[in-house]
Amino acid sequence: MQEDIIQTVLDAKDCLVLMPTGGGKSLCYQLPATVLPGITIVVSPLIALMKDQVEGLIGHGIAAGYINSSMEGHELEDVTKAAKHGALKLLYVSPEKIVSSSFQSILQSLRISLFAIDEAHCISSWGHDFRKEYTQLGQLKQRFPSVPIIALTATADALTQRDILGQLHLTNPKIFISSFDRPNLTLTVLPGQNKIPQIISFVKKRHKESGIIYCLSRRHTEKVAEALQQENMRAAYYHAGMSSVDRAQTQEDFIHGRTTIMCATIAFGMGIDKSNVRYVIHHNMPKNIEGYYQEIGRAGRDGLPSETLLFYSLADVVLLKKFAADSGQPALQTAKLERMQQYADARICRRRMLLSYFGEHVEQDCQNCDVCHNPPTLFDGTSIAQKALSAIYRMKQKAPISTIIDVLRGSLRHDIVMHGYANIKTHGAGKDISSADWQQYMLQMINMGLFDIAYDQHHAMRITELGFDILKGKKTVQLVTLASIDARATQELKTKKKATSVRKDPAEEVFERLRAMRMSLAKKQNVPPYIIFTDATLDEMATALPTTEKHMKQITGVGDKKFARYGAAFISVMTQFIQDRQSTPGKKIQERTEDITFAYYNQGMPVAQIARERGLSVHTIYTHITTLLTEGYAIDIKKFIPTSDLKKIILSLEEKGVPKHMRTLSKRFPGKFQDHTLRLVLAHYQVAFAEKGVIRYD
Numbered sequence: 001m002q003e004d005i006i007q008t009v010l011d012a013k014d015c016l017v018l019m020p021t022g023g024g025k026s027l028c029y030q031l032p033a034t035v036l037p038g039i040t041i042v043v044s045p046l047i048a049l050m051k052d053q054v055e056g057l058i059g060h061g062i063a064a065g066y067i068n069s070s071m072e073g074h075e076l077e078d079v080t081k082a083a084k085h086g087a088l089k090l091l092y093v094s095p096e097k098i099v100s101s102s103f104q105s106i107l108q109s110l111r112i113s114l115f116a117i118d119e120a121h122c123i124s125s126w127g128h129d130f131r132k133e134y135t136q137l138g139q140l141k142q143r144f145p146s147v148p149i150i151a152l153t154a155t156a157d158a159l160t161q162r163d164i165l166g167q168l169h170l171t172n173p174k175i176f177i178s179s180f181d182r183p184n185l186t187l188t189v190l191p192g193q194n195k196i197p198q199i200i201s202f203v204k205k206r207h208k209e210s211g212i213i214y215c216l217s218r219r220h221t222e223k224v225a226e227a228l229q230q231e232n233m234r235a236a237y238y239h240a241g242m243s244s245v246d247r248a249q250t251q252e253d254f255i256h257g258r259t260t261i262m263c264a265t266i267a268f269g270m271g272i273d274k275s276n277v278r279y280v281i282h283h284n285m286p287k288n289i290e291g292y293y294q295e296i297g298r299a300g301r302d303g304l305p306s307e308t309l310l311f312y313s314l315a316d317v318v319l320l321k322k323f324a325a326d327s328g329q330p331a332l333q334t335a336k337l338e339r340m341q342q343y344a345d346a347r348i349c350r351r352r353m354l355l356s357y358f359g360e361h362v363e364q365d366c367q368n369c370d371v372c373h374n375p376p377t378l379f380d381g382t383s384i385a386q387k388a389l390s391a392i393y394r395m396k397q398k399a400p401i402s403t404i405i406d407v408l409r410g411s412l413r414h415d416i417v418m419h420g421y422a423n424i425k426t427h428g429a430g431k432d433i434s435s436a437d438w439q440q441y442m443l444q445m446i447n448m449g450l451f452d453i454a455y456d457q458h459h460a461m462r463i464t465e466l467g468f469d470i471l472k473g474k475k476t477v478q479l480v481t482l483a484s485i486d487a488r489a490t491q492e493l494k495t496k497k498k499a500t501s502v503r504k505d506p507a508e509e510v511f512e513r514l515r516a517m518r519m520s521l522a523k524k525q526n527v528p529p530y531i532i533f534t535d536a537t538l539d540e541m542a543t544a545l546p547t548t549e550k551h552m553k554q555i556t557g558v559g560d561k562k563f564a565r566y567g568a569a570f571i572s573v574m575t576q577f578i579q580d581r582q583s584t585p586g587k588k589i590q591e592r593t594e595d596i597t598f599a600y601y602n603q604g605m606p607v608a609q610i611a612r613e614r615g616l617s618v619h620t621i622y623t624h625i626t627t628l629l630t631e632g633y634a635i636d637i638k639k640f641i642p643t644s645d646l647k648k649i650i651l652s653l654e655e656k657g658v659p660k661h662m663r664t665l666s667k668r669f670p671g672k673f674q675d676h677t678l679r680l681v682l683a684h685y686q687v688a689f690a691e692k693g694v695i696r697y698d
Contacts, residue, residue, distance in 0.1 A: 001178045005150075006032055009114060012148045014170040016120070016161065018177045021154040021297025022275075026053065029116035029150050033090045034062055038111035039083060042092045043137065044118045048251055050092040052273035052528070057090060059531045061561040066092035067103075070248075084109055095122075099136040104143070112147050115140055117168065120151035121290075124163035141169040154297060155290040158359070180293070180358045184300045185308055187350045187369035189343075192313025193436055195283060196227050202281070202309060203233060203261060208512075209278035210254070213263045214295055216284035216316070224283060225263040238264035255528045257519060266291065274528065275302040276535040281309045285316040285344055287323065288336035289357050292343075302536040312344040314401065314443045321453055345444060347376050347480065381479030382470065384441055385450060387429045389471040392451060392461045394424040400459040405430075405438045437482055444479055510577045511542040517573050521566065532566060533557055545574050547598055548633050575599035582614065597624040598633055607640070622676035626683045637684045641677055649673070649681045658682070 001017075002024055008015045009032040019025045033040035044050050050066035057064035065079040065088050082088050083106070097103050117123075123134040141149060151164055165173055190198065203211065215221045221237040228235035236259045238250050253259040255274055266286075280299040286292040292310070300306030324333035343353050351366035365372050391404050399407075399421070406413060407421045410428030421427060430438060445451065450467035454460045469475040515529075515538060522529040533541075537557035546552040552567050553559070578599035600610040607625070611618045622640075629635040637646065652668050659665045665678050 001176050002028055005176050008174050008176075009148060009150055010036070012146075014149050014173040015151070016164060016170065016173055016175045017150060017152045018156055018161070018175075018180075019152070019154060020178070020180045020182055021294055022182065022301035022303070023154070023178060025118075025152045025154070026273075028152065029114060030057065030062070030090065032114060036113035038113035039086070039088055040090045040114040040116060041098070041107070041110075041112055042090055042116045042118060043095050043098055044092050045095060045122060045131065045134075047094075048255075049118070049273065050094075052255070054090075054092060055527060055531050056273065059527070059562075060559065062090070063088050064090040064092070067097060068092075068094055069097075080106060086111070095131070095133040095137060099133070099139060107144075112144060115144070115147055115149045117149060117151040119153060120164050120168075121153040121156045121160050123167050124156070124160045135167060138167050138169050141171070145171075155294050155358075157290070157357075177359075180355055180360050181351065181362075182297065182300065183366070183368065184303055184305050185296060185368075186305070187296075187308055187354070187366075189310045189312050189346070189350070189370060191440060192284075192311040192316065195311050196224060198311075199224065199281060199283070200227060200231055202279075203228060204231065206278060207233060207260070210257070210260050210274065210276055211262075211279040211281065212277060212295075212298060213261065213281040213283055214266060214286075215263060216265070216319070218265060220283055221263045221265060225261075228261055228263070233261060234259050235261035235263060238262055240265065256522065256526075257529050266295065273301070274298075275530045276304075277301070277306070278304075279307040279309065281311075283311055285310065285312050285320065286340060287320050287333070289340050289343060289354065290336075292340060293354065293358075302530075302534045304535055304539060310344060312443075314439045314446075317341060317443065317446060318401070318453060318459060322459075341446075346371055347378075376480040377483070378478040379481050380476060381441065381444075382473075382476040384430070384433070384479065385445055385470050385477045386473075387426055388438075388442060388445060389450065389463055389467050391424070391426040391429070392463055393471065394426055395419075395421055397462055398457070398460045401439075401442055401453075401461065404461060405435055405442065408433075408438060409435060440482055441479060445477075448477065450477070507542040510545070510574060511538055513573050513577055514538045514541055514570060517569055521569065533562070533570075541570065541574065545578060545595075547571055547575050547578070547595060547602060550632060571602065575602040579603055579613075594624045594627050597621055598628050601625065601628075601635070619676055622680060626676070626680050629680065630683045630687060632687070635684075637680065640680055645673070646681060649678065650685055653682070653685050658686070 001019070005015060005017055005028040009029065017025060017028055019028075029040060029042065042053075044053070044066075047068045047070050050068055054064045054066050063082075065082060067076060067079055071079075079088075079091070083091050093103065098107070117137060120134075122131040123137060124130060140147075149168060149170055151168055151170070153164070156164065161175070165175075199213065213221075213224055215224060218239040218241045221239050225235045225237035236250050236253060238247060238254075242250070250259070250262075254262045263283075277299045280296045282292070282295070286295065296308040299308060320337050321334065324330055324337050327333045339357060343350060343357075346353050349365035349372050350369040352362055355362055367373075387408060388404065391407050392399070395404065395407065399419075403416070403421070407416060407424070407427055408430035410431045412422055416422055433441070445467075446453070448466070449464055450470060451464055452462045454462050463471065466475070470477050514533075515535075518529045518532050518538065521532055525532075534557055537555060540555045540557075541552075544551070544555065546555060548571075549563060549567060552571060553563055558567070575598070578596055582596055582599075597610060597614070600613060605613070607618055607621050610616075611621045614621070625635060625640070629637070641649075649669070652665075656668065662675055662678060662682075665682065666673070666675060669678075
């Protein structure tokens with residue numbers, strides 16, 4: 001939908017854009033900004049997001065800047081001056097800054113062509129990430145009524161959408177809702193037991209890839225990071241308890257690739273535009289689907305296959321329900337949490353559930369989630385449910401889940417005996433089921449609505465109407481076999497092959513060489529590697545192996561400016577790779593023979609050496625070079641013939657014309673030049689002078 005959105009912006013009309021993370025929202029205002037006459041002001045909530053976006057724009061040759069609280073006085077003055085003088089096409093500012101009286105006077109002095117409000121869901125108290133400072137952005141339309149506004153977000157339900165439109169006072173806005181589907185993301189949910197060993201196993205198989213691990217608490221971020229560090233993995237943690245300096249450095253290390261794994265609370269990532277995050281793990285269940293969707297959206301922004309993994313436990317449900325109950329909107333937050341539980345406990349395609357939440361309905365299963373890969377096996381769990389419900393009832397619906405499980409298991413702990421729970425009929429009725437398995441069954445029963453948790457009464461269990469129907473035998477219940485859950489975990493974490501791209505050997509090998517070159521250049525320039533080229537661009541290079549400017553510019557993400565800065569370095573890597581593979585028995589790649597010769601030529605080899613390396617005649621190599629020159633490859637003719645001789649042959653061609661047969665040209669220089677040399681010069685002459693209209697044929 002980008003073309004329609006961009007045209008709406010160019011027509012100076014307001015619009016609201018809902019597009020998934022990594023779906024291309026930024027282009028919808030960045031592209032118009034480059035052609036509109038004035039400056040585009042972008043409201044962005046995080047310093048990291050501003051910095052990332054501006055670095056990317058500058059890397060593409062677009063004049064951009066940002067203003068935030070991290071800047072020194074002289075830096076602020078320089079950016080403000082550049083904006084006033086019309087030297088910037090985009091200026092990123094924070095919501096607090098744009099509504100300040102000091103900045104309002106600056107805005108009045110600018111020729112503003114567009115306002116872009118990023119992360120627009122933050123304006124709504126119904127959204128999952130409400131920010132009070134966003135509510136003042138409505139004054140932009142009042143102060144600049146003729147300037148169009150584009151509001152953008154990746155997560156907003158119908159209620160939040162209406163709130164955004166109303167609070168920003170948009171004029172007859174056009175609403176664009178693109179597909180929320182991210183087919184490149186694999187969706188997996190696993191039981192929350194033994195999480196750290198499973199995370200270590202998962203990450204080890206992807207040790208070269210970048211990933212984010214979200215945790216519910218600060219303590220867990222540090223614990224997970226330490227466990228990974230002990231396995232010699234480059235992991236770090238990030239949470240609000242750190243100093244701003246430490247947080248900034250940690251984030252910078254991750255963006256630049258010095259740290260590959262970030263263990264963080266949800267405070268991390270909103271402003272990260274890092275395109276090559278290959279996986280996102282949730283150590284704990286998120287509190288709502290909007291937050292979960294935005295967080296997993298930070299994987300695979302370049303469109304390459306990436307993975308998401310969510311650990312789901314009863315303890316998470318209990319804690320998150322307490323948070324919801326204690327929030328300012330208990331009914332709303334509890335309802336959102338229940339939808340998140342339904343997703344985590346899904347027995348049908350997870351992607352269909354996710355898309356359905358955002359109002360997008362599909363008829364086909366995705367075949368790229370754990371449920372599609374391993375449909376769960378169900379069994380009649382009525383007897384198990386009745387034992388649990390009976391225990392809850394006989395304990396007068398006053399005990400928490402942990403105590404109920406202990407009673408079912410037959411524990412004679414002091415408090416159980418003291419309360420008389422050791423004497424009830426169901427004491428020990430479930431001793432044949434382990435405590436961990438009981439937690440899994442209880443989790444399923446909660447999600448089915450068999451009982452609720454009374455948070456204001458020490459987390460006591462309360463049987464629902466449905467639960468009583470099952471307890472009395474009026475209804476039955478189907479549970480998921482734990483064996484099928486374990487099988488899913490085994491398949492996903494132990495036997496599943498990594499799927500990072502469509503590359504296959506030898507493309508995987510050259511991809512690693514290209515990635516090493518990118519990292520080397522990034523370190524020298526002190527920019528994130530993906531600012532140079534994204535993984536998707538390297539992936540395409542690894543498959544196509546372009547060795548000329550023309551072919552290189554056909555690769556997605558390689559424009560004139562990027563080629564001028566980096567083209568030669570990356571072409572050198574690919575030509576060296578081609579040369580190495582051709583000289584290795586059993587590892588030759590299927591390239592056109594002329595292109596293989598060109599790879600050797602690009603390494604500075606003389607013709608005779610190329611012929612020896614390839615096991616071909618000198619005449620054949622010259623034929624290749626002549627063909628390449630005719631096709632526009634960068635061949636330096638002076639490497640094959642002295643300038644004085646070149647001039648003699650060209651002078652003959654100009655004065656006497658181009659002969660129809662090579663033997664005619666040879667007779668003009670009896671015994672002086674070999675035929676392959678004359679053919680090469682003739683090709684050079686025809687390519688170089690054809691457009692001047694000076695070639696004539698005798």
